[in-house]
Amino acid sequence: MKLTNETLKDKTFWAERGYRLPSFDRDDMIRKTCNKPTWIHFGAGNLFKAFQADACQRILDMGLGDKGIIAADRKEKKPEENDNLTVKITLKADGTTEKAVIGSIAEKVYLYGSEDRLKEIFEAPSLQMVSFTITEKGYAIKDPKGNLLPDIEADLKRMPDSTETYMGRMTSLLFARYIKNAAPLAMVSMDNCSHNGDKLKAAILCFAEAFGDKGFINWLSAKVSFPWSMIDKITPGPDASIAKLLSDDGLDKDTPFVNAEEREYLVIEDDFPNGRPCLEKAGIYFTDRDTVDKVERMKVCTCLNPLHTTLAVFGCLLGYDRISDEMKDADLRKLVENVGYKEGLPVVTDPGIISPKEFINTVINERIPNPFMPDTPYRIATDTSQKLSIRFGETVKAYMKSDTLKVSDLKFIPLVYAGWLRYLMAVDDEGNAFTPSPDPLLETSQAQLSGMKLGDEPDSEKLKKFLRNETVFGVDLVEAGLSDMIIRYFGEMTKGIGAVRHVIGAM
Incomplete structure (x- = not known):
């Protein structure tokens, strides 16, 4: 017909x-x-x-x-x-x-x-x-x-x-x-x-x-x-x-x-x-215009995009071909829930016309796990250096400005930053080389880890210099007080084969 x-x-x-x-x-x-x-x-x-x-x-x-x-x-x-x-x-x-x-x-x-x-x-x-x-x-x-x-x-x-x-x-x-x-x-x-x-x-x-x-x-x-x-x-x-x-x-x-x-x-x-x-x-x-802006901030800074980037980075490291399959992984599901619900929602921009809690519920329970969605970690990881400042940096800034929350309470967003550093090594959790996604700052960022191999101790001073880059990370992570935690997570994830899985499983 x-x-x-x-x-x-x-x-x-x-x-x-x-x-x-x-x-x-x-x-x-x-x-x-x-x-x-x-x-x-x-x-x-x-x-x-x-x-x-x-x-x-x-x-x-x-x-x-x-x-x-x-x-x-x-x-x-x-x-x-x-x-x-x-x-x-x-x-x-x-x-x-x-x-x-x-x-x-x-x-x-x-x-x-x-x-x-x-x-x-x-x-x-x-x-x-x-x-x-x-x-x-x-x-x-x-x-x-x-x-x-x-x-x-x-x-x-x-x-x-x-x-x-x-x-x-x-x-x-x-x-x-x-x-x-x-x-x-x-x-x-x-x-x-x-x-x-x-x-x-x-x-x-x-x-x-x-x-x-x-x-x-x-x-x-x-x-x-x-x-x-x-x-x-x-x-x-x-x-x-x-x-x-x-x-x-x-x-x-x-x-x-x-x-x-x-x-x-x-x-x-x-x-x-x-x-x-x-x-x-x-x-x-x-x-009105202000509400449109708030809806976008809700989505981009808290309820969707940060979760996608989290799954993209760790999906590449753990060998996943589809974002939807990652939600069947108990460790990864728990990680994105903590990034979204535990650390993001307390400082989410609430637009009033759409409930942030309901929005993130649909993202975690319906949209990302949808078996029909063919999105890959490789595609979502494209241009990550251009995304970290908005998708995670805005939340860190909100904690820094808060009278009731402490930056030191953040555990999972620093883990994502550390996961991206580990991703830049272009070696997965099984020790196999992989090709990182296209990114305008890929070579520049990888240079911060030049010579680094699994089993090596991180060069803390060199990494701290990189973590001060507000253009990439959204904030000076040393000044924010998160650099030591990020470097510690990174060091744990570079100890050897299976270290990435061990770290996120222990969170």
Whole structure:
């Protein structure tokens, strides 16, 4: 069976196989959306189809809206043969799945190839929201040294009619709206990066200022919003086992599908000058900017990311291939519980709209152990030197500032710091060499342990000098009073084969 508008009419086929179908008049939705668009999304990949498109579909199913989404990709890879329909498979922690057909995408356009249609969409007064999931790199305009990227520098000279970069074209489209009617608009980054709205705004303003039209710049400042958002949902690449499931259901081998975990969080600053869909009815949170920031800090500094990094570092040392399998290891499970519940929650940033305790409960009991999630310690350990300062350093700082807690009470976060030092040796707990994950400071960090072998005594002075690096660790760990404990843990984990397991098992 091919997935098309026509085959959706065979209700019996889909019902017998347990698929949730769109219950709204899809032809009517497509007509209304294309005539008076309200929402266009750039970066229409797996996350978008599994999350935002499904949320829009729920609104349509409830009769709370009659417009869908226009989805925009960079370039057309192959002709659309499925009427913009996608199968969504929800991967539940108990090993079961839920199946749905997502039909809220009314039209698909392309950044390179649909220029005229994109201009029409941006000029429509009805357009309320332009959203993005294009990764943090999509907003980059400067290199790490603060210099304009070459393609950006060249594109700035082409404003506004001949731009070629992503942000250049966005600015050109906004300029077309300004010239046509200057109607207000919300530009909403939904990418998983801190203060994402500011990154998008900075990129747009860079182009607008180079163009030099003061009226346009004033309109961007007064009538165009750039809300912050926080998104959290694991959407792995299409899995072969899910492709087989669809095949067993009798679907065509080329049926487009996404597979994703059940839990999802999207918190958006409620700043929409031209109105917005009532997505709060589909579980999306709308709040103020400060609360968005607090939700992100809750997740990144306490309730999810530190646990992932803990499992990544020790998973590499203990030879695990999947993060989910580590949660079957009693020692590792106890370790992440202590990092999260015992040391993190006492100083967690509580956003008020989501309970930190409930959030971490789902992370430890549902999300990380989910057997469908293919995340590996190797992948999660990527760029660890860039993550330690936020994922653990903020908690250490909170203990240092507290009137009731003592830094010396921390035992498990120092163990993670020590575990990363042990990881830098690139030798696992069985004494076998392994390749550490990519990291911009890998070589520099490994140099702090140069010549160190299992069985050697740590060079305390050299390590203390490294542990003073606030850029890596978030705080001066010597000044914080944690360096001696970290070096002691590290020394115990380098005594020989099996020492890492012995140390975490004794905690």
